[in-house]
Amino acid sequence: MGRITLDKVTKSFGATEVIPPLDLTIEDGEFTVFVGPSGCGKSTLLRLIAGLEDVSSGQIRIDGNDATMVPPAKRGLAMVFQSYALYPHMSVRKNIAFPMRMANMPQEEQDRRIDAAAKALNLTDYLDRKPGQLSGGQRQRVAIGRAIVREPSAFLFDEPLSNLDAALRVGMRMEISELHKKLATTMVYVTHDQVEAMTMADKIVVLRAGHIEQVGSPLDLYRAPRNLFVAGFIGSPK
Numbered sequence: 480m481g482r483i484t485l486d487k488v489t490k491s492f493g494a495t496e497v498i499p500p501l502d503l504t505i506e507d508g509e510f511t512v513f514v515g516p517s518g519c520g521k522s523t524l525l526r527l528i529a530g531l532e533d534v535s536s537g538q539i540r541i542d543g544n545d546a547t548m549v550p551p552a553k554r555g556l557a558m559v560f561q562s563y564a565l566y567p568h569m570s571v572r573k574n575i576a577f578p579m580r581m582a583n584m585p586q587e588e589q590d591r592r593i594d595a596a597a598k599a600l601n602l603t604d605y606l607d608r609k610p611g612q613l614s615g616g617q618r619q620r621v622a623i624g625r626a627i628v629r630e631p632s633a634f635l636f637d638e639p640l641s642n643l644d645a646a647l648r649v650g651m652r653m654e655i656s657e658l659h660k661k662l663a664t665t666m667v668y669v670t671h672d673q674v675e676a677m678t679m680a681d682k683i684v685v686l687r688a689g690h691i692e693q694v695g696s697p698l699d700l701y702r703a704p705r706n707l708f709v710a711g712f713i714g715s716p717k
């Protein structure tokens with residue numbers, strides 16, 4: 480579960496085509512990073528996958544099923560927002576439980592999922608605190624916890640670490656990679672930071688002006704960048 484396929488997907492805002500026809504397959508369990516300069520369409524592409532934007536044309540399939548017209552809440556994906564999206568007046572437990580309460584999930588099942596998420600994220604001792612009593616890294620973990628309890632077939636991250644200071648960012652990269660190993664769930668991660676892309680990805684998708692310049696493992700892109708744009712962006716010697 481968690482294979483995402485884009486088939487000739489396009490997106491225009493008014494007369495401006497932001498994503499020209501684009502084909503892409505994200506394999507089940509893979510950590511895929513969309514990287515590219517600001518304004519190249521990374522967030523738009525992620526929002527199309529999430530269903531937060533409608534495609535202008537083309538098809539999105541999730542685990543083989545046509546998801547193009549399926550509303551976001553029914554796609555089985557979880558978008559992780561930056562840590563400031565937490566509710567300040569609610570405890571960590573309530574923040575994590577929020578999507579399950581909205582879905583009227585039985586309390587026992589909610590508790591089971593909260594415990595599992597807290598364990599995976601080392602938040603067990605912090606469940607009764609408010610977000611204001613947590614460090615930036617802990618707050619980011621709570622935001623991820625809120626995605627985990629939905630047991631999604633894929634996690635979608637849009638520059639989740641951009642609010643954190645440099646030292647914290649390095650730690651959170653490792654934590655997210657660790658979490659990916661633990662959960663073995665598809666993760667799609669957007670960043671403009673090539674170091675993040677090179678250190679976290681199984682597969683990197685290099686975007687420029689809405690189209691894909693190259694797809695490959697970090698090593699593929701480092702050893703054989705297809706052109707100067709990719710070489711420059713990845714920071715390889717070519």
Ligand code: ADP
Nearest residue numbers: 492493497515516517518519520521522523524
């Ligand atoms: P990135 O995340 O790579 O920085 P975005 O996906 O946010 O890029 O934006 C890609 C392009 O689409 C930009 O030129 C941006 O101005 C444009 N764009 C994004 N969202 C909208 C929108 N809702 N309306 C009009 N233009 C948009």
Ligand code: MG
Nearest residue numbers: 521522523637
């Ligand atoms: Mg963006």
